[in-house]
Amino acid sequence: MASFVSADWVRERLGATGFVVIDPRSAMRYLMGHLQLAVSIPYKKLSDPEGKLLPISQLAEALGWMGLGDSDTPVIYDGHDGRNAAMLAWVLEYLGRDDVHIMDVTFQHWVAEGREIFYRPVEADSQNFSAQERPQLRAALADVSADSSAIVIDLRGSDEYAGDDENDERPGHIPGSLNIEWNKLAGDKGQLICTEYKARSLLEAAGVRPGDPIVAMCRSGVRASLGSLAWRRLGYDVRLYPESYLEYMASGLAVER
Numbered sequence: 223m224a225s226f227v228s229a230d231w232v233r234e235r236l237g238a239t240g241f242v243v244i245d246p247r248s249a250m251r252y253l254m255g256h257l258q259l260a261v262s263i264p265y266k267k268l269s270d271p272e273g274k275l276l277p278i279s280q281l282a283e284a285l286g287w288m289g290l291g292d293s294d295t296p297v298i299y300d301g302h303d304g305r306n307a308a309m310l311a312w313v314l315e316y317l318g319r320d321d322v323h324i325m326d327v328t329f330q331h332w333v334a335e336g337r338e339i340f341y342r343p344v345e346a347d348s349q350n351f352s353a354q355e356r357p358q359l360r361a362a363l364a365d366v367s368a369d370s371s372a373i374v375i376d377l378r379g380s381d382e383y384a385g386d387d388e389n390d391e392r393p394g395h396i397p398g399s400l401n402i403e404w405n406k407l408a409g410d411k412g413q414l415i416c417t418e419y420k421a422r423s424l425l426e427a428a429g430v431r432p433g434d435p436i437v438a439m440c441r442s443g444v445r446a447s448l449g450s451l452a453w454r455r456l457g458y459d460v461r462l463y464p465e466s467y468l469e470y471m472a473s474g475l476a477v478e479r
Contacts, residue, residue, distance in 0.1 A: 223454055224298075224311040224322040226414075229332055232257070232297055232325045242294040242346075246306035247329075255339040257299060257332070261289045261346045265309050265444060273442045275464045281317060282353040289346025299325040299332070303405065304414040308447040312462055318354030324414065324451075331412030361437040361461040363473055366396050372435040375428070377404035377446045378467065385479035392471040394479040396439075400428045404445035407452045421452040432458065439463040439470075 235241045236258040243260040245252050252262040267284055269275055276284065290296055296314060300307035307324050314322050325332075333339060366374050376383050376399045383401040385393035395401065402424050409415045430436065436458055440446040443464035450462045471477060 223320075224315065224324050224451065226326040226455075227297070227323045229325060229327050229335070229337065231323075232299065233337065235297065240293065240295055241297055242290050243297045243299070244290070244310065245300075245329075246298060246310040247301050251301065253341065253343065255329075255333070255341060256344075257329075258338065258340055259344055260299075260340075261344050263288050263290070263310060265306060265313075268310075268313060273468065275313070275443065278317065278353050278355055281313065282351045285314075285317075286349045286351035289344075289349060290351055291349025292352050294349065295321045295323065297323045297325070299329055300414060302328050302330055303408045303448075304328075304451075305404065305408075305444050305448045307414065308451040309444045312359070312447045312450055316356055316359045316462075318352075318356055326414055327412045328409070328414055334412070359461055361439075361463040363465070363469060363475075365437050365461065366399070366439065366463060366470060367475065368397065370437075372437045372461070373430055374399040374437045374439060375430070375446075375449060376401050376467070377407075377438060377440045377449050379403055379405075382441065382467075385477075390441075390467070390471060392477045394477040395467075396470060397476050397478040399439075400430070402428055402449065404440060404448050407448045415448065415452050418452075418456055422456055425453065425458070430458075434459070436460045437463050439466040441467045 245256045245260045298307045383395045438446040438449040443466045450460045453460045
């Protein structure tokens with residue numbers, strides 16, 4: 223499970239041997255300012271043109287090419303809503319890493335405190351990244367079907383869940399799924415994600431109990447990763463469905479509105 227660390231902890235390790243600071247925001251955001259020696263690894267570089275997660279071998283190759291090696295400890299930071307950091311952290315854990323660290327405050331908070339930022343892109347040296355898949359962290363289409371015992375939590379917006387979003391070819395949601403909007407898990411006052419109390423309260427209000435198996439999904443997996451991160455750190459059994467509603471609505475399975 224990824225560990226949350228303070229801004230001071232991150233500052234003390236900037237440029238230190240054995241640590242790679244990673245900026246998972248868009249390339250444009252990265253160029254507008256980033257932490258010292260931070261390498262840019264936006265999620266788009268880990269997905270195909272349709273937004274689907276790359277195969278494991280290609281993920282390992284991409285991460286190594288962008289500068290993260292087997293002996294490097296990844297330290298991730300993010301902007302105001304945390305979903306990019308959550309998704310990258312999940313990818314790394316899915317590929318077998320147990321040394322993932324996430325800065326617990328946002329990049330904006332870092333800047334507001336007067337901490338130093340840099341603008342020149344960092345050209346990272348290619349490294350060897352070895353993947354050891356952890357299939358227990360990932361859900362598939364069969365895990366959200368009618369005969370699945372898991373509680374499916376849809377973290378899209380309420381309009382998407384209700385079927386009011388015209389961007390979907392088959393608007394609606396998976397029958398029996400619950401809706402907890404992803405942005406309720408985002409932090410405030412400079413914190414990257416919400417408090418543990420709030421994360422637990424959202425599940426309790428939805429009727430989810432400790433020990434219930436959870437599948438987190440959205441439209442393409444990124445927003446749902448915030449739920450996976452917030453609830454797994456509380457000890458809940460959460461699997462992420464990276465293909466999410468994009469795959470489900472194309473499968474021909476029933477959709478509810």
